[in-house]
Amino acid sequence: xxxxxxxxxxxxxxxxxxxxxxxxxxxxxxxxxxxxxxxxxxxxxxxxxxxxxxxxxxxxxxxxxxxxxxxxxxxxxxxxxxxxxxxxxxxxxxxxxxx
Numbered sequence: 001x002x003x004x005x006x007x008x009x010x011x012x013x014x015x016x017x018x019x020x021x022x023x024x025x026x027x028x029x030x031x032x033x034x035x036x037x038x039x040x041x042x043x044x045x046x047x048x049x050x051x052x053x054x055x056x057x058x059x060x061x062x063x064x065x066x067x068x069x070x071x072x073x074x075x076x077x078x079x080x081x082x083x084x085x086x087x088x089x090x091x092x093x094x095x096x097x098x099x
Contacts, residue, residue, distance in 0.1 A: 001062045003092070005081040006052050010069035014050060016092045021062055025050050032062055071097055 001018065017024045021033035025048050032055060035041055040056035043065075053065025070078045077095040084092060 001064075001086060003084040003087065004053065004063070004065040005068040005084070005094070006065055007068045007070055007074065007079055007081060008052075009072065010067070011071075012050075012067075012069040014066070014069055014094060016066065016094065017090055018087050018092055019089050023064070025066070032057075032064070035062065068094065 001021075003016075013026070015026055021035075022029050022031045024030070028048065030046060030048060030051075032041075035055060035057045037057050037060055040054045043051050043053055043055070046055060050067045051064065052067045055062070055064045057063070068078060068081055074097065075095075078097065081095050084094075
């Protein structure tokens with residue numbers, strides 16, 4: 001799994017956890033296990049405003065883009081976040097306002 005983070009100025013908060021191909025975003029589970037290799041799902045087909053890009057599976061890897069909300073003066077780790085690659089099951093550590 002690869003999670004790309006798209007920084008966006010917002011007062012929202014984001015909490016994400018993983019269990020296999022299921023991502024729980026702010027308490028709501030989204031099961032992406034039905035996406036076969038080579039297929040994609042448009043962001044508007046996912047009932048979460050935090051999914052802001054196409055969800056796809058390529059070479060067996062699930063790829064998803066999530067909005068990363070931040071305040072008016074984010075640290076570099078939030079303004080230019082690295083992709084999260086192969087996170088373990090459980091809570092996913094996201095960049096925070098505190099560096």
